[in-house]
Amino acid sequence: MPITYTSGEQVEVYRFSLPVTIGVPLVALIVQAYVPKYFPSFAVYVDLPLLVTIFFAMARRNPVAGLFTGAIIGLVQDMLGSREIGIYGIAKTVVGYGASSLGVKLDVENAGARLLVTLGFYLVHSAVYFTVARGLVNSTQHWSWAHGVLAGLVNAFLGVILYFVLDRFKQRT
Amino acid sequence: MESFLGRYRNLIILVGVLFLQVLGLAVQVKTGANEDKDTRLIRMWALGAITPFERALVWVQNSTGNVWHNYFYLRGVRAENRQLKEQIEQMRVEQVRLTEDAAQARRLQTLLAFKEQFISKTVAAQVIGTSGSDLSRIVTLDKGENAGIRRDMAVITADGIVGKVLLVSANLAQVLLISDQSSGVGAILDKSRLQGVLRGTANGEVALERVMSDEQVQPGETVLTSGGDQIFPKGLPVGTVTRVGKGKDLFLSISIKPAANLSRLEEVLVLTEKQERESVAEDHVRVRAADILAQRLPSVPDKPATVGTPTGVAQGASEASAGANTATKPAGAPGTNAAGSVKSASGNTPAKLPVQPGKTAVQTSAAQKSKPVNKPSTEPKPEGTPAQPAPPQPSIVEQKPAPVPAQPDTPPPAQDNSPQ
Known part of the structure; x- marks a missing residue:
């Protein structure tokens, strides 16, 4: 049974089937956990769960759905790590909310807009993670603009390709 | 009031969800995330949901690799075999010398009534996944309690130490690598015999802490486990010193290159049994x-x-x-x-x-x-x-x-x- 989210009127709102809604984030989490075993840099520069969060949030254009999508994906990502549960959860909640809010107001269907939006949200995600880890958990984190921008660009380019593939799973409301 | 809630509904939900997560974080920070049994259970559920797929991927990869290596890719095996035989001969000669050294060391330890920890049992396990984040350096093993693995057991490879078991379920175990920030291992410098604490840094490197700045440490010096953490037996290779600099307060900042390749782990050994006994000299006194x-x-x-x-x-x-x-x-x-x-x-x-x-x-x-x-x-x-x-x-x-x-x-x- 398809799950439908609607919020915008000027822009097109999409829905996804239940297998896609569950399966795509699950695959993203599995790939994110499996690939660094062979390519350690993958974990440093790529955040597939974040790209999936941004994609679903922008496609559904519903802030509540977006923030819950981000929260759930982020919390599961936290559970797979050794850090306190909730750091990725908070960061991805904010990104999910922001991406879906932006999706309501802007057309984020073209590749250029997607590239910029993904780069921007990667930086937002890193900033929120850094703030929460430093401020709430008292973890030793070092902020690096160079790393942030580079990883943001990698994610942005990868995101554009990934969004193109995931567009095939969209269903018009 | 209704119009207010309706107008700011999304924002209120966002604040509520964030507040709940912050609350959860605060509870974990207070109780200690690694000690909290509730989060351990949740983590095991998440792992249990992800790892079957990872196992399947590993199985497919191993099967494909075996078919390739066992049937197709046999070129150069004869030459490799000859080379390995020569290597065995060289190692036998080396073994004789090492046996002599070991026997002498045992006799010395007997005289001093040393108590040593012996690794008496290990379990080989395969790495099937990671945390997927560079901020949390852990790996998942395909064996758990059923294979005798318990929490806080040491995990090593033939090259050196890897980490300790953090979480364990019936058929899974999560290992905290020594490069993780929350990791801590008692270590000793081989030549200077200076002791310190091995910790992971934010960028995934390994550093030796708590060595006073007035001590002399040379790059290239070997680092071994000191046994002080009660997890790793004494004398296991940890790595080598790559850089020595002035650190915070009165301590040196010592960077270590781990002996085990932590970013390319495939098979590891979990030390499931250790014995502590006094070393015994050889029965036949020469x-x-x-x-x-x-x-x-x-x-x-x-x-x-x-x-x-x-x-x-x-x-x-x-x-x-x-x-x-x-x-x-x-x-x-x-x-x-x-x-x-x-x-x-x-x-x-x-x-x-x-x-x-x-x-x-x-x-x-x-x-x-x-x-x-x-x-x-x-x-x-x-x-x-x-x-x-x-x-x-x-x-x-x-x-x-x-x-x-x-x-x-x-x-x-x-x-x-x-x-x-």
Whole structure:
């Protein structure tokens, strides 16, 4: 049974089937956990769960759905790590909310807009993670603009390709 | 009020969700995330949901790899086999030397009543996944409680230590790598014997902390486990020092390159059983030819020392003599000085006696039974040797080797495995 989210009127709102809604984030989490075993840099520069969060949030254009999508994906990502549960959860909640809010107001269907939006949200995600880890958990984190921008660009380019593939799973409301 | 809630509904939900997560974080920080049983359970659920897929991927990959390597990719196997055989031969030779060293170390430890930890049982496991984040350095193993793995067990490879078991379920285990920020391992520098704590840094490197800045640490020095953390047995390789710099406060900042390749782990060993016992020396105590010879020589009962009679190794070397029995006297017998020369009992004829290579006179003489010398030297006096005044004592001089106590830093005199 398809799950439908609607919020915008000027822009097109999409829905996804239940297998896609569950399966795509699950695959993203599995790939994110499996690939660094062979390519350690993958974990440093790529955040597939974040790209999936941004994609679903922008496609559904519903802030509540977006923030819950981000929260759930982020919390599961936290559970797979050794850090306190909730750091990725908070960061991805904010990104999910922001991406879906932006999706309501802007057309984020073209590749250029997607590239910029993904780069921007990667930086937002890193900033929120850094703030929460430093401020709430008292973890030793070092902020690096160079790393942030580079990883943001990698994610942005990868995101554009990934969004193109995931567009095939969209269903018009 | 309704219009307010309707207008800001999304924002209120966002704040609510964030507040709940912050609350959850606060609870974890207060209780300690790693100790919290509730989060452990949640983590196991998440792992349980993800790992079946990872197992399947690993299985597919292994199967494909096996087919390729076992049936198709056999080129160069013959040459590799020959090369490996040569390597085995070289390693056998090396093993002989290492066995000797190990036996000597065991004897020393026995003398000092050392207690060692022995690795008595390990379980091999395969790495099937990671955390997927560079901020949390952990790996997932395909074995768990059913294989005997428990929390806080040490995980190693043939190259060095890897980490410790953080979470464990029936068929899964999560390992916290030594490069994780929350990791801590007791370590010791091999040469300087300085102890410190090994910790992961934010960028995934490994650093040795708590080494005072006035100490001398050289890059390239090997780092071993100290055993102080009660997780890793003492003496396992950790890595090598790559950089030494000034750190915070009064401590050095020492970067370590881990011996095990932490970013490319495939198979690891989990130390499931350790034994702590005193080291036992070899059952067959080696008897040297010189000892046997010394026992067969005739002995003379001890004589009470008289005034003016020199005793002891140092004095004996200058005044006593091995005399004519030089040829049959065991190497390093009393009366032998550091240069290996002895003087005749009559007082003034030096005779050359062999001293074991690499041994000082004290070590050599103390390692053997003291034998009296009762024959005058018949060897001719070498030219250029100053004449010594004849001592008023008879030609029989008892010389007892000074006892050498077993000190931690002193090799035990009785343990000598040098070739005879």
